[in-house]
Amino acid sequence: MSGRPTPRPTPSTDPERARQQLYDIVLVGGGSAGCVLAARLTERSDLRVLLLEAGTAASDLPEAVAFPPAWPTLVKTEANWGDTTVPQSAGTPSAEPGPGIPLPRGRGIGGSSAINAMVFGRGHRTSYRAWADHGAKGWDFDDLLPYFQRSETAVCGAPGRGTSGPLTVGPTADPNEVLAACLKGAVETGQRRAHDISGGLEEGFAPVDLNIVDGRRQSAADAYLTPVLDRPNLDVVTGATAHRLLFEGERCVGVEYGVHGRVHTARAAREVVLTAGTLGSASLLLRSGIGPERELREAGVEVFHALPGVGRNLHDHPRINLVHRTRRTVPPARGNHGEIIGLLRSRPDLDGPNLQLIFIDAPSPNPVAPVDNGFTIGVSPMRPFSRGTLRITSADPYAAPVIDPAYFTDERDVQAVLSGIATAREIAGSAALAAWGVEEVAPGPDVASPQALGRYARTVFQSYCHPVGTCALGEDESSVVDSELRVRGLAGLRVADGSVIPSIPSNNTNATVYAVAERAAVFLRDAV
Ligand SMILES: Cc1cc2nc3c(=O)[nH]c(=O)nc-3n(C[C@H](O)[C@H](O)[C@H](O)COP(=O)(O)OP(=O)(O)OC[C@H]3O[C@@H](n4cnc5c(N)ncnc54)[C@H](O)[C@@H]3O)c2cc1C
Structure with a gap:
């Protein structure tokens, strides 16, 4: 899985065909984390995996994706969801409403790793100590280290760096x-x-290390997903927006999603894993009635499972x-x-x-x-104290979320x-x-x-585009997923992307997201 594969079209599975399959695992969101999980899980030929991604195939993303100096132009394209925060006023001395701040996130296979600035760095080890604040067990820097290493081939060869992972990184x-x-x-x-x-x-x-190989961007799709697309146990549907999660009792059994205005379902025999990012995963939980009760009612969404932490703890650099x-x-x-x-x-x-x-x-x-x-x-x-919220105003899967990082x-x-x-x-x-x-x-x-x-x-100021924390990892009432990334109080459902990061690491976030996803793959593989 290393090196840069030759770009080739990403096949998109026909949703009708996907409906007839019983997958073991359905992944929602094909960004940094989703590409890692799709690749790692399908290393096991007995696991059938479906990846749903709202945006386009990697091959249909703008050409500028590949050319590192052009990355700032990508936020003006369809490869960015185009969100803006609510007016950021609380920090101004006059408390006058300030402007909303653009908060880009990637849309398409590769997700934000396909439009980001390609800085690749772990947070300083001290910044992971706060992950235990809400009871998360086994998520200190030393616990994450094997997963950081697994993701990378670091050309610097410094102590503690990976030597055989899919991402080739170097200054x-x-x-x-x-x-x-x-x-x-x-x-x-x-x-x-x-x-x-x-x-x-x-x-x-x-x-700093960069996700650039031979002068071209290496996204999560390049490093992880594209090289394994021909695996018979992997299906990918692009243009597929997850609407809501489907349950039998307290077990998540699938996902309802839309493609070109038509509604489809995908069923998971074992687990549904949300990898739709800090804004996408929390929004999907909320739309499915999983979140703070009062907020759900205000949005006109029936409460399925009260979980007060969903959408809280949003923070960014x-x-x-x-x-x-x-x-x-x-x-x-x-x-x-x-x-x-x-x-x-x-x-x-x-x-x-x-x-x-x-x-x-x-x-x-x-x-x-x-x-x-x-x-x-x-x-x-790099270790901000300000905390905000992500909310929804209705169950409409195409309505933008209300984003308040409270910078x-x-x-x-x-x-x-x-x-x-x-x-x-x-x-x-x-x-x-x-x-x-x-x-x-x-x-x-x-x-x-x-x-x-x-x-x-x-x-x-601007957003550094590192939002995290809306489905925070921990073991207390404010946490959304437990120490093995399972949504608390439900079965068959995990979250495994930037949203679970309870306290932002002291560097750009992508390297940490890759490590979280590498670790999630081990949890999932061990569970079956
Ligand atoms: C402009 C920009 C610059 C950045 N620069 C850097 C940098 O230089 N270094 C760094 O370390 N980090 C950087 N980041 C942040 C980093 O890229 C992210 O932290 C990381 O990619 C997040 O990974 P993720 O898997 O959590 O989410 P994403 O990679 O955002 O993936 C989420 C995926 O889910 C899909 N999705 C969302 N909702 C749905 C739905 N309902 N149905 C189906 N699919 C859905 C999205 O389309 C997307 O593909 C930057 C981000 C941006 C946007």
Whole structure:
């Protein structure tokens, strides 16, 4: 399953044919997690698996998917669901409604791994400790380590990294010159030079591993699903939107879904596994009457199984951009734009890093002034305290969910960002960047007091597109799935994607989602 397969059409099974089959396992959602599970489960020839995906086949996704520098254009295509949060106002000092924030997520085989920015990194090991807060057993970094390793072939060969997994990951050998200067500036201003910033063991600055192989994106579909599509025990239906889950008593026995306006059913003899992502999986549970009772009633959905945690605990990494104009011309991007990151602590007494700085070889859009040549330093609180919600307003499977990540409602997230901005400014002012003729355009040097910077952070940010937590893992009343990812109080139903992550890891999320899915495959295979 390693390397980049030659692109070829993904066959879509006829839903009528799928209706006549009795599958062992039905997977809902063909993104990062769904591709892992489809591939791993069908390694066992006695397991019949159906994968339902709302979007298109991988081969029908925009060509830009393959070309790393083009990824920002993908959010404007059909490969993105196109969600926007509710106005994010709670963090603004005046409590005036702010704008809604676009929250992209992938649609199509490969899911978000087909449109993401290709940064591949585990959270720092300390950030997984909070996973036990709600009683989750066996989900510390060391427990996840075998699954991180199983997913990857890490070309850096650092200790603790995988050597034979489907994803081939490594840092760029040739970072954009302006990003290399930023790294030099970081070290010059006293930051630690890390060796393997993707491995979960280090802090400091270094080129991060990327999901790029031979200059092209390697999505979950490329690494896991496409190479195994000809397995006779795997069917895939694309364009298939799961409407609701079907039950006999308390056992989930299948899924009702729509393709081109027609409603179909798929039956699972053993389990249905939700891999529809943080927004998709929680929405499907809610539409099926599984969730907080009052909210379900308000949405006009009959309560099937009260589970208060569904849709709660939504959180994400917000990102503030410091946008710089340079006199020297920044060379065109060759990679994913963000080839070098730093993981650092906003306060020395913390147990691990809670901030990420990412150096970006293009000026991000900003509210101050247009910049046509320059670079950006993104600053993100990596262990945010703010928590929000995902809700539905009706049982309509085609209605967008109501998404409120409640960014910056916890002041500690703002304080972390202020520390990150100070570090970013030191780096931008370093001798290593002097030859570039750097001028900070946004927020701009006049925005200097903690109050003014805090206001900027709360109001001028974007989503880093890492939502998690709506079907959180644990063993208490607020958790949705137990330590083996089974939906609490029901049978035959698991969730195994970003939504189960109870507390966001201190790095970009995809590597952790792959590990969760690798582990889910073991649970499922052991269960039969
Ligand atoms: C623009 C962008 C940039 C990002 N950049 C990075 C990065 O650089 N590094 C990183 O680590 N992470 C990044 N992420 C986040 C990362 O890609 C996600 O955390 C990860 O892919 C989530 O995997 P998942 O399996 O939980 O969900 P997804 O990969 O989103 O898969 C969910 C799938 O379910 C399908 N689905 C949803 N609802 C239904 C339904 N009702 N019926 C059928 N199918 C359904 C969707 O179409 C989708 O294919 C980024 C994300 C985005 C959107």
